[in-house]
Amino acid sequence: MINWVLRGAVLLWAVFFLILGVQGVLDPATYTGQFGIAADGVAANTVRADMSAFFLVSAVAAAIGALLPRWRGALLVPAALYGTALVGRLIGAASGDMVGPAIIQAMIVEALSLALMAGSWWVLSRPTVVAAGQAGDEASPV
Incomplete structure (x- = not known):
């Protein structure tokens, strides 16, 4: 049961970030208000x-990891991306970069994303034990 809940949570996460990534491709100004990034002139490209790319790659990797049992390792791709972003923000904050409410919110999202992806990878990668006597199911060794 927990596996299905995790898969569902990862897929919802992937859909959200896929939408965000597609919106950014179509209109980079999408990121202006959310991340405080100037998207004018050559910076828009x-x-x-x-x-x-950050959002699309992480979303596709998360969806692959949630849907394909032999590709659970794909969940480590968004974990690495969001973990790296979080570490970068922490280094920035420690170095005196300005930290406002939007940065704090981004850090929370990155930490939760890291926990969801790494935790899902860990749980979904473990063998499951099936109760003896259930027809059609094979018990996996623990």
């Missing part, structure tokens, strides 16, 4: 490409 960089924001469109880099931010959208």
